[in-house]
Amino acid sequence: MAEDWSARQYLKFEDERTRPPRDLLAQVPLKSARRVIDLGCGPGNSTELLLQRFPQAQVIGVDSSPDMLRQARERLPNCEFAHADLADWSPPERTDLLFGNAVFQWVPDHPAVLRRLLAALPAGGVLAVQMPDNTEEPALALMPDVAASGPWAPQLALAAAARDDLPTPAAYYDLLKPLSARLEIWHTAYNHVMAGPEAIVEWFKGSGLRPFLSPLDETMRRGFLAEYTARIVRAYPPRHDGRVLLRFPRLFIVAVR
Protein backbone atom coordinates (compact mmCIF):
# COMPACT_ATOMS: atom_id res chain seq x y z
CA MET A 1 0.00 0.00 0.00
CA ALA A 2 1.30 3.43 -0.84
CA GLU A 3 0.33 5.06 2.45
CA ASP A 4 0.88 3.71 5.94
CA TRP A 5 -1.92 2.38 8.13
CA SER A 6 -2.69 4.04 11.43
CA ALA A 7 -2.78 1.51 14.25
CA ARG A 8 -4.33 4.07 16.62
CA GLN A 9 -7.28 4.77 14.31
CA TYR A 10 -7.78 1.05 13.61
CA LEU A 11 -7.87 0.12 17.31
CA LYS A 12 -10.65 2.60 18.17
CA PHE A 13 -13.09 -0.24 17.51
CA GLU A 14 -10.90 -3.09 18.73
CA ASP A 15 -13.68 -5.16 20.35
CA GLU A 16 -15.83 -5.12 17.23
CA ARG A 17 -12.88 -5.68 14.91
CA THR A 18 -11.61 -8.66 16.92
CA ARG A 19 -14.92 -10.52 16.85
CA PRO A 20 -14.53 -11.85 13.25
CA PRO A 21 -11.03 -13.29 13.91
CA ARG A 22 -12.44 -15.00 17.02
CA ASP A 23 -15.21 -16.51 14.92
CA LEU A 24 -12.74 -17.54 12.21
CA LEU A 25 -10.33 -19.13 14.68
CA ALA A 26 -13.17 -21.09 16.27
CA GLN A 27 -13.55 -22.97 12.97
CA VAL A 28 -9.86 -23.84 12.49
CA PRO A 29 -9.74 -27.66 12.86
CA LEU A 30 -6.27 -27.95 14.45
CA LYS A 31 -5.52 -29.30 17.93
CA SER A 32 -1.93 -28.11 17.86
CA ALA A 33 0.41 -26.39 15.41
CA ARG A 34 4.14 -26.10 14.92
CA ARG A 35 4.20 -22.72 13.19
CA VAL A 36 1.31 -20.27 12.85
CA ILE A 37 1.44 -17.11 10.76
CA ASP A 38 -0.84 -14.10 11.15
CA LEU A 39 -1.02 -12.56 7.67
CA GLY A 40 -1.71 -8.81 7.79
CA CYS A 41 -1.34 -8.98 11.57
CA GLY A 42 -2.09 -5.26 12.01
CA PRO A 43 -1.57 -4.03 15.59
CA GLY A 44 -1.40 -7.60 16.94
CA ASN A 45 -5.02 -8.08 18.03
CA SER A 46 -5.46 -11.17 15.85
CA THR A 47 -1.91 -12.37 16.69
CA GLU A 48 -2.80 -12.33 20.38
CA LEU A 49 -5.73 -14.68 19.71
CA LEU A 50 -3.40 -17.08 17.89
CA LEU A 51 -0.92 -17.06 20.80
CA GLN A 52 -3.72 -17.87 23.25
CA ARG A 53 -5.06 -20.71 21.12
CA PHE A 54 -1.63 -22.21 20.23
CA PRO A 55 0.67 -21.50 23.21
CA GLN A 56 3.19 -24.16 22.09
CA ALA A 57 3.48 -22.93 18.50
CA GLN A 58 5.86 -20.44 16.99
CA VAL A 59 3.56 -17.55 16.11
CA ILE A 60 4.75 -14.98 13.56
CA GLY A 61 2.96 -11.81 12.49
CA VAL A 62 3.52 -10.46 8.96
CA ASP A 63 2.45 -7.01 7.77
CA SER A 64 3.45 -4.39 5.20
CA SER A 65 2.85 -1.40 7.49
CA PRO A 66 5.68 -0.15 9.74
CA ASP A 67 3.19 1.63 12.05
CA MET A 68 1.15 -1.54 12.54
CA LEU A 69 4.29 -3.62 13.14
CA ARG A 70 5.58 -1.12 15.70
CA GLN A 71 2.30 -1.34 17.61
CA ALA A 72 2.21 -5.14 17.37
CA ARG A 73 5.79 -5.47 18.71
CA GLU A 74 4.92 -3.22 21.67
CA ARG A 75 1.83 -5.24 22.44
CA LEU A 76 3.48 -8.68 22.12
CA PRO A 77 7.20 -8.21 22.82
CA ASN A 78 7.89 -11.97 22.88
CA CYS A 79 6.35 -12.62 19.50
CA GLU A 80 8.15 -12.48 16.16
CA PHE A 81 7.03 -9.98 13.51
CA ALA A 82 8.20 -9.54 9.93
CA HIS A 83 7.77 -6.81 7.33
CA ALA A 84 6.55 -8.23 4.00
CA ASP A 85 4.05 -7.75 1.21
CA LEU A 86 1.78 -10.79 0.88
CA ALA A 87 1.79 -10.37 -2.90
CA ASP A 88 5.23 -12.00 -3.02
CA TRP A 89 5.61 -13.63 0.41
CA SER A 90 5.73 -17.42 0.92
CA PRO A 91 5.40 -19.38 4.17
CA PRO A 92 8.43 -21.04 5.74
CA GLU A 93 8.50 -24.83 6.14
CA ARG A 94 6.42 -26.54 8.83
CA THR A 95 3.74 -23.86 8.77
CA ASP A 96 0.49 -25.46 9.93
CA LEU A 97 -1.76 -22.40 9.91
CA LEU A 98 -1.95 -19.33 7.71
CA PHE A 99 -4.46 -16.96 9.28
CA GLY A 100 -5.49 -13.87 7.31
CA ASN A 101 -8.12 -11.74 9.00
CA ALA A 102 -9.31 -8.63 7.10
CA VAL A 103 -6.27 -8.38 4.87
CA PHE A 104 -6.78 -10.12 1.51
CA GLN A 105 -9.36 -7.60 0.30
CA TRP A 106 -6.38 -5.20 0.05
CA VAL A 107 -4.07 -7.56 -1.85
CA PRO A 108 -4.20 -7.23 -5.66
CA ASP A 109 -5.42 -10.41 -7.40
CA HIS A 110 -5.88 -12.00 -3.97
CA PRO A 111 -7.57 -15.22 -5.26
CA ALA A 112 -4.32 -16.18 -7.03
CA VAL A 113 -2.35 -15.32 -3.88
CA LEU A 114 -4.68 -17.49 -1.74
CA ARG A 115 -4.22 -20.40 -4.11
CA ARG A 116 -0.44 -20.02 -4.09
CA LEU A 117 -0.34 -19.88 -0.27
CA LEU A 118 -2.62 -22.91 0.13
CA ALA A 119 -0.45 -24.87 -2.32
CA ALA A 120 2.61 -24.10 -0.17
CA LEU A 121 1.14 -25.72 2.97
CA PRO A 122 1.93 -29.27 4.09
CA ALA A 123 -0.87 -31.90 4.07
CA GLY A 124 -3.29 -31.05 6.89
CA GLY A 125 -2.17 -27.39 7.00
CA VAL A 126 -4.93 -24.80 7.19
CA LEU A 127 -5.54 -21.53 5.36
CA ALA A 128 -8.13 -19.47 7.26
CA VAL A 129 -9.30 -16.18 5.79
CA GLN A 130 -11.92 -13.53 6.52
CA MET A 131 -12.70 -10.58 4.27
CA PRO A 132 -15.36 -7.86 4.48
CA ASP A 133 -18.01 -8.48 1.82
CA ASN A 134 -19.68 -5.13 2.28
CA THR A 135 -19.26 -3.16 -0.93
CA GLU A 136 -23.07 -3.05 -1.33
CA GLU A 137 -23.61 -1.61 2.16
CA PRO A 138 -24.30 2.15 2.25
CA ALA A 139 -21.11 2.94 4.21
CA LEU A 140 -19.00 1.51 1.38
CA ALA A 141 -21.20 2.33 -1.61
CA LEU A 142 -21.29 6.01 -0.58
CA MET A 143 -17.50 6.35 -0.80
CA PRO A 144 -17.19 6.27 -4.62
CA ASP A 145 -20.45 8.29 -4.89
CA VAL A 146 -19.00 11.11 -2.78
CA ALA A 147 -15.64 10.76 -4.54
CA ALA A 148 -17.29 11.37 -7.92
CA SER A 149 -19.38 14.35 -6.86
CA GLY A 150 -17.12 17.07 -5.50
CA PRO A 151 -14.10 19.22 -6.33
CA TRP A 152 -11.92 16.26 -5.25
CA ALA A 153 -13.24 14.04 -8.09
CA PRO A 154 -10.18 14.30 -10.39
CA GLN A 155 -7.84 13.30 -7.53
CA LEU A 156 -9.98 10.35 -6.48
CA ALA A 157 -10.68 8.61 -9.79
CA LEU A 158 -8.15 5.86 -8.99
CA ALA A 159 -9.28 5.42 -5.38
CA ALA A 160 -12.89 4.97 -6.48
CA ALA A 161 -11.83 2.00 -8.57
CA ALA A 162 -9.57 0.57 -5.86
CA ARG A 163 -11.79 -1.94 -4.06
CA ASP A 164 -13.67 -4.45 -6.15
CA ASP A 165 -16.51 -6.67 -5.04
CA LEU A 166 -15.31 -10.03 -3.77
CA PRO A 167 -15.64 -13.03 -6.07
CA THR A 168 -18.58 -15.34 -5.28
CA PRO A 169 -18.28 -18.30 -2.88
CA ALA A 170 -18.62 -20.55 -5.95
CA ALA A 171 -15.57 -18.93 -7.54
CA TYR A 172 -13.48 -19.48 -4.39
CA TYR A 173 -14.75 -23.07 -4.25
CA ASP A 174 -13.66 -23.80 -7.84
CA LEU A 175 -10.29 -22.18 -7.21
CA LEU A 176 -9.40 -23.74 -3.85
CA LYS A 177 -11.19 -27.11 -3.72
CA PRO A 178 -8.74 -28.89 -6.05
CA LEU A 179 -6.03 -28.17 -3.44
CA SER A 180 -8.17 -28.85 -0.34
CA ALA A 181 -8.99 -32.00 1.59
CA ARG A 182 -11.79 -29.95 3.17
CA LEU A 183 -13.15 -26.52 2.36
CA GLU A 184 -15.69 -24.42 4.28
CA ILE A 185 -17.04 -21.11 2.96
CA TRP A 186 -19.65 -19.05 4.78
CA HIS A 187 -20.93 -15.51 5.40
CA THR A 188 -21.74 -13.84 8.70
CA ALA A 189 -23.48 -10.45 8.76
CA TYR A 190 -22.60 -8.56 11.96
CA ASN A 191 -24.76 -5.72 13.23
CA HIS A 192 -22.34 -3.56 15.20
CA VAL A 193 -24.00 -1.20 17.67
CA MET A 194 -22.44 2.23 17.11
CA ALA A 195 -22.82 5.35 19.27
CA GLY A 196 -24.10 7.31 16.26
CA PRO A 197 -23.51 7.88 12.55
CA GLU A 198 -20.27 9.78 13.25
CA ALA A 199 -18.88 6.59 14.79
CA ILE A 200 -19.41 4.85 11.44
CA VAL A 201 -17.28 7.53 9.79
CA GLU A 202 -14.59 7.04 12.47
CA TRP A 203 -14.67 3.27 11.89
CA PHE A 204 -14.01 3.58 8.17
CA LYS A 205 -11.34 6.26 8.64
CA GLY A 206 -9.31 3.30 9.98
CA SER A 207 -9.91 1.16 6.88
CA GLY A 208 -12.08 1.71 3.78
CA LEU A 209 -11.88 5.53 3.68
CA ARG A 210 -8.10 5.59 3.70
CA PRO A 211 -7.60 5.37 -0.08
CA PHE A 212 -10.07 8.25 -0.50
CA LEU A 213 -8.60 10.53 2.17
CA SER A 214 -4.88 10.03 1.67
CA PRO A 215 -4.63 11.70 -1.80
CA LEU A 216 -6.38 14.87 -0.50
CA ASP A 217 -4.97 17.94 1.24
CA GLU A 218 -6.43 19.01 4.61
CA THR A 219 -9.14 21.31 3.17
CA MET A 220 -10.34 18.80 0.59
CA ARG A 221 -10.27 16.05 3.20
CA ARG A 222 -12.52 18.07 5.51
CA GLY A 223 -14.93 18.73 2.64
CA PHE A 224 -15.01 15.09 1.62
CA LEU A 225 -15.63 13.93 5.21
CA ALA A 226 -18.42 16.51 5.73
CA GLU A 227 -20.23 15.32 2.61
CA TYR A 228 -19.70 11.63 3.43
CA THR A 229 -20.90 12.15 7.03
CA ALA A 230 -24.06 13.95 5.83
CA ARG A 231 -24.90 10.98 3.61
CA ILE A 232 -24.12 8.44 6.37
CA VAL A 233 -26.51 10.30 8.71
CA ARG A 234 -29.29 9.80 6.15
CA ALA A 235 -28.40 6.15 5.43
CA TYR A 236 -28.17 5.00 9.08
CA PRO A 237 -31.21 6.26 11.02
CA PRO A 238 -31.03 6.20 14.84
CA ARG A 239 -32.63 3.37 16.81
CA HIS A 240 -34.87 4.11 19.82
CA ASP A 241 -31.81 4.86 22.01
CA GLY A 242 -30.04 7.08 19.49
CA ARG A 243 -27.55 4.38 18.49
CA VAL A 244 -27.18 3.09 14.94
CA LEU A 245 -26.59 -0.42 13.61
CA LEU A 246 -23.69 -0.89 11.24
CA ARG A 247 -24.55 -3.95 9.17
CA PHE A 248 -21.32 -5.64 8.15
CA PRO A 249 -21.36 -8.84 6.04
CA ARG A 250 -18.11 -10.79 5.98
CA LEU A 251 -16.92 -13.82 4.00
CA PHE A 252 -15.05 -16.66 5.75
CA ILE A 253 -12.96 -19.40 4.14
CA VAL A 254 -11.27 -22.31 5.93
CA ALA A 255 -9.30 -24.63 3.64
CA VAL A 256 -7.48 -27.73 4.85
CA ARG A 257 -4.66 -28.76 2.52
Ligand SMILES: C[S@@+](CC[C@H](N)C(=O)[O-])C[C@H]1O[C@@H](n2cnc3c(N)ncnc32)[C@H](O)[C@@H]1O
Ligand atom coordinates in the same frame (compact mmCIF):
# COMPACT_ATOMS: atom_id res chain seq x y z
C1 LIG B 1 -7.76 -4.36 8.51
S1 LIG B 1 -6.14 -4.68 9.13
C2 LIG B 1 -6.33 -6.30 9.91
C3 LIG B 1 -5.56 -6.40 11.19
C4 LIG B 1 -5.73 -7.69 11.98
N1 LIG B 1 -5.41 -8.88 11.19
C5 LIG B 1 -7.14 -7.88 12.53
O1 LIG B 1 -7.63 -9.00 12.51
O2 LIG B 1 -7.77 -6.92 13.01
C6 LIG B 1 -5.34 -5.05 7.60
C7 LIG B 1 -3.82 -5.17 7.74
O3 LIG B 1 -3.32 -5.70 6.52
C8 LIG B 1 -2.10 -5.06 6.21
N2 LIG B 1 -1.87 -5.20 4.77
C9 LIG B 1 -2.57 -4.63 3.76
N3 LIG B 1 -2.08 -5.02 2.57
C10 LIG B 1 -1.04 -5.86 2.84
C11 LIG B 1 -0.12 -6.59 2.03
N4 LIG B 1 -0.18 -6.53 0.69
N5 LIG B 1 0.82 -7.35 2.63
C12 LIG B 1 0.89 -7.42 4.00
N6 LIG B 1 0.03 -6.76 4.81
C13 LIG B 1 -0.91 -5.99 4.25
C14 LIG B 1 -2.30 -3.64 6.68
O4 LIG B 1 -1.07 -3.00 6.91
C15 LIG B 1 -3.12 -3.85 7.95
O5 LIG B 1 -2.30 -3.93 9.08
